[in-house]
Amino acid sequence: MSSVKIFSGSATTYLADKIAKAYGKPLGDAKLQVFSDGEMSPYFAESVRGCDVFIIQSTFGPSDNFMELLLMIDAAKRASAKYVTVVVPYFGYARQDRKDKPRVAIAAKLMANLLSAAGADRIMTCDLHADQIQGFFDIPVDHLDGRAIFVPYVRSLKLENLIFASPDVGGVKRTRSFAKFFKAELVVCDKYRERANEVASMRLIGDVQGKDVVMVDDLIDTGGTMCKAAALLKEKGANSVRAVITHPVLSGSAYENIENSVLEELIVSDSIPAKRECEKIRVLTLSDLFAKAIRNVHTHGSISSLFIQG
Numbered sequence: 001m002s003s004v005k006i007f008s009g010s011a012t013t014y015l016a017d018k019i020a021k022a023y024g025k026p027l028g029d030a031k032l033q034v035f036s037d038g039e040m041s042p043y044f045a046e047s048v049r050g051c052d053v054f055i056i057q058s059t060f061g062p063s064d065n066f067m068e069l070l071l072m073i074d075a076a077k078r079a080s081a082k083y084v085t086v087v088v089p090y091f092g093y094a095r096q097d098r099k100d101k102p103r104v105a106i107a108a109k110l111m112a113n114l115l116s117a118a119g120a121d122r123i124m125t126c127d128l129h130a131d132q133i134q135g136f137f138d139i140p141v142d143h144l145d146g147r148a149i150f151v152p153y154v155r156s157l158k159l160e161n162l163i164f165a166s167p168d169v170g171g172v173k174r175t176r177s178f179a180k181f182f183k184a185e186l187v188v189c190d191k192y193r194e195r196a197n198e199v200a201s202m203r204l205i206g207d208v209q210g211k212d213v214v215m216v217d218d219l220i221d222t223g224g225t226m227c228k229a230a231a232l233l234k235e236k237g238a239n240s241v242r243a244v245i246t247h248p249v250l251s252g253s254a255y256e257n258i259e260n261s262v263l264e265e266l267i268v269s270d271s272i273p274a275k276r277e278c279e280k281i282r283v284l285t286l287s288d289l290f291a292k293a294i295r296n297v298h299t300h301g302s303i304s305s306l307f308i309q310g
Helices: 013-023 062-078 107-118 131-136 145-158 168-184 224-235 256-257 285-297
Strands: 004-010 031-034 041-046 052-056 083-088 120-126 141-144 161-166 188-195 197-207 214-220 240-248 265-269 281-284
Touching: 004 013, 004 240, 004 256, 013 285, 031 224, 041 062, 052 062, 052 285, 062 083, 062 168, 083 285, 120 285, 131 141, 141 285, 145 161, 145 168, 145 240, 145 281, 161 168, 161 197, 168 188, 168 214, 188 224, 214 224, 224 240, 224 256, 240 281
Parallel strands: 004 052, 052 083, 083 120, 120 141, 161 188, 161 214, 214 240, 240 265, 265 281
Antiparallel strands: 031 041, 188 197
């Protein structure tokens, strides 16, 4: 069997180090040269000939990180790597997965095409904005489930009156998967937007009186929707409100919004690095989950065995 080599793009070294350690191998030696005009030239400082290469890079701050990832894939293929798997814990541009108004790009499909064109043989990611994005790829996709790290933590909280909430109608399926596992009920915060990142109005569908609410979503950007939903839930009689979010984009005034909100706790993964400290944010690592997935891909084992069943 060919040997495994794990490399990281410059944006995700903090997570790739933990993944490599959990896998039991040192992180491979990859370099990035940046010219004065911003042009990037990544290269591998060790041989990858005949190897199963795993390149880890989340595509937050998507433009530069995505370009670096594409160049690393091309470099690996030109260096005669046997198989190149792209590990993208957070897949940027996933929110642009359809034409929701005239004359717009479907950026998620374009990104999928670019990864394939660069030479990726396989992609591994976690909690895509929409499951159907897997269909945009013409290569195998390992779509890992963030519940594997979040469910044990929520269980450890031992909340007696647990109920789950979706901050919008689109997240009901994701929220139901948590509620089903805990045999709990769910409610929905129905929102209306007039423009991106700005909620015009919101109403609650369901009863949260005296309940300990856990909201579930795939990503949090400015935090406006989440904080407004938390305030609505408290207003309707919730005992406590927490949120489980896989990808902490946290742009703009997000940290201030969270600190000033009624949220008890925001539970996130490390698919994107924290920009600064916040007492209300608890970070759980995806490193063990991705390390196991990398091992199973290399040994042709089952990926579904890593999912939380139920």
